[in-house]
Amino acid sequence: MTATVDKPAGKPGRRPPGLVPGRDPLRVGRFSGVWRPRTVVVMAVTAAVLVLGAALNIGRGEFPIGVGDVLATLFGGGDPAQQFIVLDLRLPRTLTGALVGGALAVSGAILQALARNPLAAPDIIGITMGASAAAVGVIVLGSGVSAFAVIAGSVGLPIAALLGGLITATLIYLLAWRKGVQGFRLVLVGIGMNAILYALVNWLLIAAQVYEAARAQVWLNGSLNARGWEHVVPVGIALAVLVPAALVLAHLLGALQYNDETARSLGVRVDGGRTALLAVAVGLAAIATASAGPIAFVALVSPQIAQRLVGASRPPIGASLLIGATLVVLSDLLARTAFGTAELPVGVVTAVLGAPYLLYLLVRHGREARV
Amino acid sequence: MRSRRITGLLLLAVLLVVVCLASIAVGAKAIPLDHVWTALFSPTGTEDDVVVRSLRIPRTVLGLLAGAALGLAGALMQGHTRNPLADPGLLGVNAGAAFLVVVGIYVFGIGSLTGYVWFAFAGALGASVAVFLLGSTGRAGATPVTLAVAGAAVSALLFGLTSAVILTDVRTLDAYRFWNVGSLAGRDPVIAAQVAPFILVGALIALATAPALNALSLGDDVAKSLGHSVTRTRVLGVIAITLLAGAATAACGPIAFLGLIVPHVVRSFTGPDHRWLLPASALSGAVLLLTADVVGRVVARPGELQVGIVLALIGAPFFIALVRRKKLAQL
Numbered sequence: 001m002t003a004t005v006d007k008p009a010g011k012p013g014r015r016p017p018g019l020v021p022g023r024d025p026l027r028v029g030r031f032s033g034v035w036r037p038r039t040v041v042v043m044a045v046t047a048a049v050l051v052l053g054a055a056l057n058i059g060r061g062e063f064p065i066g067v068g069d070v071l072a073t074l075f076g077g078g079d080p081a082q083q084f085i086v087l088d089l090r091l092p093r094t095l096t097g098a099l100v101g102g103a104l105a106v107s108g109a110i111l112q113a114l115a116r117n118p119l120a121a122p123d124i125i126g127i128t129m130g131a132s133a134a135a136v137g138v139i140v141l142g143s144g145v146s147a148f149a150v151i152a153g154s155v156g157l158p159i160a161a162l163l164g165g166l167i168t169a170t171l172i173y174l175l176a177w178r179k180g181v182q183g184f185r186l187v188l189v190g191i192g193m194n195a196i197l198y199a200l201v202n203w204l205l206i207a208a209q210v211y212e213a214a215r216a217q218v219w220l221n222g223s224l225n226a227r228g229w230e231h232v233v234p235v236g237i238a239l240a241v242l243v244p245a246a247l248v249l250a251h252l253l254g255a256l257q258y259n260d261e262t263a264r265s266l267g268v269r270v271d272g273g274r275t276a277l278l279a280v281a282v283g284l285a286a287i288a289t290a291s292a293g294p295i296a297f298v299a300l301v302s303p304q305i306a307q308r309l310v311g312a313s314r315p316p317i318g319a320s321l322l323i324g325a326t327l328v329v330l331s332d333l334l335a336r337t338a339f340g341t342a343e344l345p346v347g348v349v350t351a352v353l354g355a356p357y358l359l360y361l362l363v364r365h366g367r368e369a370r371v
Numbered sequence: 372m373r374s375r376r377i378t379g380l381l382l383l384a385v386l387l388v389v390v391c392l393a394s395i396a397v398g399a400k401a402i403p404l405d406h407v408w409t410a411l412f413s414p415t416g417t418e419d420d421v422v423v424r425s426l427r428i429p430r431t432v433l434g435l436l437a438g439a440a441l442g443l444a445g446a447l448m449q450g451h452t453r454n455p456l457a458d459p460g461l462l463g464v465n466a467g468a469a470f471l472v473v474v475g476i477y478v479f480g481i482g483s484l485t486g487y488v489w490f491a492f493a494g495a496l497g498a499s500v501a502v503f504l505l506g507s508t509g510r511a512g513a514t515p516v517t518l519a520v521a522g523a524a525v526s527a528l529l530f531g532l533t534s535a536v537i538l539t540d541v542r543t544l545d546a547y548r549f550w551n552v553g554s555l556a557g558r559d560p561v562i563a564a565q566v567a568p569f570i571l572v573g574a575l576i577a578l579a580t581a582p583a584l585n586a587l588s589l590g591d592d593v594a595k596s597l598g599h600s601v602t603r604t605r606v607l608g609v610i611a612i613t614l615l616a617g618a619a620t621a622a623c624g625p626i627a628f629l630g631l632i633v634p635h636v637v638r639s640f641t642g643p644d645h646r647w648l649l650p651a652s653a654l655s656g657a658v659l660l661l662t663a664d665v666v667g668r669v670v671a672r673p674g675e676l677q678v679g680i681v682l683a684l685i686g687a688p689f690f691i692a693l694v695r696r697k698k699l700a701q702l
Contacts, residue, residue, distance in 0.1 A: 117454065117456060118520050118523070119456045119457070119461075119523060120456070176694075185694055187456065188690075188694045189691050191456065191690075192632075192687040192688070192690045192691040193687070195628040195686070195690075196683055199680040199682075199683035199684050200684075202548075202677075202679070203680050206548065206677070210541060211541075213544065213548060214538075214541055217537065217544060296527070297527040297531075300527070301527065347531075347534070348531050351530060351534075352531040352532060352535070354527070355531070359521060359524045362520055362521055362524070363505060
């Protein structure tokens, strides 16, 4: 099996089926896709920035290590002290950040394409808020002596957040179900759910002591503090399963961009496909939020940045994944080092870093985004 | 359709009167309706008269103004961005107001609600001007999509900065978390008087641009060929939204969700015609906000639940039921 790039056929009328006009096909064995040089360049550059940012982030700290040494250690070299610091202490944090960022970005890309709306994201349709409500509940009520506190104490914060996200998503899906699930109705039900949960979170914050409120506020902003391998593994497994699923299902998004009748006539099982895509998006968002809290705006901003960089007609999955990962890793680097000894939650910095970049792209391209 | 619209508007007007009376009568001290009547028209200085005239009426007036403003701003926002997910906060109004309020607390040590008003209003104005300028740099000017994306990005930036401040300073967080839920309680009567002119001007601009907004909803090109200036309509729309939502947020804190659901509810009986949609949204917004406020005073006696929280807890299930039942009128 070798990857080949065919030259375009000489006459337009004799193109093999499945070819996009003006694009070369890319064939790997039995599978074929469209060769998009710009996407490949963007992804390669982003991946390079990601690796560099991760190495810088791992290198910074009380015991600084140079980028070259970090990279050498990651690939098996380095002395035992460096190996301990890099592999056991600092790598899990950066890796959690990258995986969580990627998961959120893919989740956002799927939801934005499904809803055909650049504002759709797991933050807005209540999935993240479900996880947050559960977590804030555990923080605020968990210190009491009620039955809830006992349950909350034994379940733990990440599991509670994961359950909160999944239960919320299931409720939204069931409430939006009317002989099938329509993207528009689902998003509106999600917004309603989001409002209820947001009110609950705010009520909990007011009912709480101010120091519990401050602790909850830190969680609500997303943090990568003290993340170890036990945080990396769940997100890693989720990404390993769900991202390939997203890539396989991605071709449905093209058809689902039209109305349901058109999509059906193109041979797409509309309800099944949409449900599968939603399940992937929800799973990614819920697990990411359980690992690092609701890191804000990654899911909203990354797909939009990726779409503008690649020049696509809808948020691209692969490029969004890399952009999301890079955004979170760079934000973590800034959050840890830019403010002296005070360390900000990474969620604050993603917004301050990602939003201006999106605005810059918006202004520079000055063209209408098509979602 | 026409008779349905008129019936709907009349029903809303009746509801509004009922809710206003309830808002004056219900509270920590229940006041019988005949006492409300005498307090309104022939006060004699009894305890009930004082409560009604100095506490309940200012609160009801503020609720009326803020509810109407947010309902109207929501309908305008969804009309201009042609996006059913747009709420008045999308222009950055809430984020800008929150940011400057936090700056006011943190830098200048402002601690009173009356002191926040001008900070909040300035923040709302600044943010929405920035969003509009950033969203209209392209060749096509401010399109619905660039406005929405620019609004989301500016809001994200400002909320990030706000969080950065409240996370580093517990004292600011303590003051901010109470402003942030949105409430009609404890507002000085002066506040309603301060924001009323802005809301009135905003409402007039909004209603005057309704026919042009109808044309815009057919697409910018069609609107142009019908003789409407797209840029002028959009600039006026942004001014109106900023005045309405900015003033309401300055007075009550960010009240989420109201501006988002009201237009969806109203569209189910007015259809998409903005000449009907806008006034009906203003009425429904006032009814909803006052209802939530009254419920909030009753459910958590002797204290009360903030209107923003009640609004979401009773408004959202209602909204979900509506979304499920009706075939929603799309934008």
